[in-house]
Amino acid sequence: MNISRRKFLGGCGLLLGGSSGFISSLLSGSGPVALRPPGAREGKEFLATCIRCGQCVEACPYDSLKLFGLGGGLAMGTPHVEARKVPCYLCTNEDELKCIGACPSGALEPVEDRSKVRMGTAVINHKTCFAFNGVTCRVCWRVCPFQGTALVYDKRMRPTIDPKACVGCGICEEACITEKSSIVVRPANSNEGVG
Amino acid sequence: MNAKSPKRKHLKIHTILRRTTAFLFLVLLVLGALDWISWFRGGTTGTRIFGIVPFTDPLASLEVLLAGGVTKPLIWIGAGLLVLLALLLGPVFCGWICPLGFVLDLNETLSRKVRHRIHLKGRKGLPLLEPPDGLRFPLLLFVLSFSLFAGFPLFQTFSPINFLGWGIVFGVWGGLLVLLILCILEWVLPRFWCRSLCPLGGFYSLLGKAAPFRICISKSRAGKTLCGLCTTHCPMGIQVMENFTTKGFGSIADSRCTRCGACIDVCPKTVLTLGFCGKGKPLTQELGPALPCRESSFKKNESCLSGGAHGT
Numbered sequence: 001m002n003i004s005r006r007k008f009l010g011g012c013g014l015l016l017g018g019s020s021g022f023i024s025s026l027l028s029g030s031g032p033v034a035l036r037p038p039g040a041r042e043g044k045e046f047l048a049t050c051i052r053c054g055q056c057v058e059a060c061p062y063d064s065l066k067l068f069g070l071g072g073g074l075a076m077g078t079p080h081v082e083a084r085k086v087p088c089y090l091c092t093n094e095d096e097l098k099c100i101g102a103c104p105s106g107a108l109e110p111v112e113d114r115s116k117v118r119m120g121t122a123v124i125n126h127k128t129c130f131a132f133n134g135v136t137c138r139v140c141w142r143v144c145p146f147q148g149t150a151l152v153y154d155k156r157m158r159p160t161i162d163p164k165a166c167v168g169c170g171i172c173e174e175a176c177i178t179e180k181s182s183i184v185v186r187p188a189n190s191n192e193g194v195g
Numbered sequence: 196m197n198a199k200s201p202k203r204k205h206l207k208i209h210t211i212l213r214r215t216t217a218f219l220f221l222v223l224l225v226l227g228a229l230d231w232i233s234w235f236r237g238g239t240t241g242t243r244i245f246g247i248v249p250f251t252d253p254l255a256s257l258e259v260l261l262a263g264g265v266t267k268p269l270i271w272i273g274a275g276l277l278v279l280l281a282l283l284l285g286p287v288f289c290g291w292i293c294p295l296g297f298v299l300d301l302n303e304t305l306s307r308k309v310r311h312r313i314h315l316k317g318r319k320g321l322p323l324l325e326p327p328d329g330l331r332f333p334l335l336l337f338v339l340s341f342s343l344f345a346g347f348p349l350f351q352t353f354s355p356i357n358f359l360g361w362g363i364v365f366g367v368w369g370g371l372l373v374l375l376i377l378c379i380l381e382w383v384l385p386r387f388w389c390r391s392l393c394p395l396g397g398f399y400s401l402l403g404k405a406a407p408f409r410i411c412i413s414k415s416r417a418g419k420t421l422c423g424l425c426t427t428h429c430p431m432g433i434q435v436m437e438n439f440t441t442k443g444f445g446s447i448a449d450s451r452c453t454r455c456g457a458c459i460d461v462c463p464k465t466v467l468t469l470g471f472c473g474k475g476k477p478l479t480q481e482l483g484p485a486l487p488c489r490e491s492s493f494k495k496n497e498s499c500l501s502g503g504a505h506g507t
Binding site: 041044045047048049050051052053054055057058059066067068069070071074076077102103104105106107 | 227249251255258262270273360361370
């Protein structure tokens with residue numbers, strides 16, 4: 001090596017001091033808000049553990065998972081679910097959650113049961129939801145895999161979400177018949193009040 | 196044979212082979228992603244063969260360990276396999292598998308050909324600069340300490356190798372723009388990424404420092420032409436014969452050597468081969484120059500160095 005030891009270490013120190021603090025503050029301030037695959041570790045920890053190999057994307061039988069591109073910023077190369085396009089079907093026809101089995105690094109941790117998955121919580125927009133505006137519509141209730149626990153109908157035939165039971169799979173978000181979905185999953189890693 | 200008949204082109208076997216293996220890796224990645232084959236899955240940082248045998252990029256694994264702490268044991272099996280391979284074979288990943296290395300290799304060949312054309316026409320071509328060496332290790336250290344202190348695997352997020360993988364395998368095209376810029380830049384700074392920046396290459400180089408698998412120099416054949424074609428064709432900018440001429444070693448000791456075989460393919464006298472020759476031992480204790488012994492080395496069983504030392 002042509003560079004002297006002192007220069008080498010000094011340069012490293014400068015680079016480190018300058019930028020690691022900056023990025024770490026960026027990361028802790030606001031982790032990228034995204035609906036992560038089932039079993040994903042919490043926001044910043046997920047970014048730290050995921051090796052961006054894309055094996056979960058390949059394992060997903062429904063093509064629900066996509067990798068972030070340049071637009072994902074620091075989350076580039078990590079998987080996420082765009083529920084309005086293709087939600088997570090929780091591998092209902094499979095023996096296990098395929099993405100968790102495929103993950104080599106442990107960024108996706110095994111879950112005991114599908115009902116224990118916590119990708120996020122569905123939130124209903126009362127202004128646009130048909131049921132809240134006098135038209136009976138049971139689409140979200142019909143498709144919910146935890147019908148009756150996560151999504152319940154009240155006496156006036158309006159859907160309500162139980163944040164303790166909702167897994168955040170987004171099947172309701174995809175199914176909602178209003179032009180812009182009236183039921184949207186708020187990802188578990190978003191900072192606004194979850195649960 | 197007619198002296199004027201064009202010389203038959205020498206088959207560049209190592210070049211063909213290494214491009215085939217790298218291309219095959221890329222093809223397998225794409226076929227796996229398309230679900231055309233069931234036994235191969237993964238991207239540039241981690242693959243799985245037959246659903247059982249894992250391979251994970253050792254640098255990615257280390258970054259993740261430093262950044263996130265506890266991980267699945269599977270990752271260590273995958274990384275361990277590649278570490279073992281690098282300990283034994285040196286940084287062969289760079290020369291024979293790396294998809295980015297493959298693209299930049301083709302890019303370099305193209306730029307060489309175009310340069311040659313321009314040169315033949317007598318025009319002044321693009322400037323040709325020497326990429327700085329020795330930056331890879333500080334960058335590697337930076338990437339690793341960044342993982343430790345900021346808890347973020349920096350290189351895995353902004354690695355052009357991954358950009359290429361995501362672009363081709365998963366259809367995330369954004370990063371390919373960066374690669375385009377890199378390819379254009381390398382027309383002026385040949386192999387800038389591999390030689391100067393790639394922390395993964397630096398990591399594999401460190402692992403492969405004592406690897407027995409090397410480019411071996413035939414002591415009896417060396418020193419005949421002194422053409423220096425090996426050095427001008429080395430993508431990593433290694434003075435290929437230096438270790439032999441100055442120290443009398445029978446192999447290339449430079450840790451940057453990726454065993455790509457570009458030097459073997461251009462050598463007119465088959466001085467170089469790939470093999471398990473290790474670092475080798477010096478021919479004699481005296482360090483004599485090989486240059487004056489050109490003629491004497493033709494004689495059988497007479498070593499070049501001793502001839503040089505006695506002064507032909």
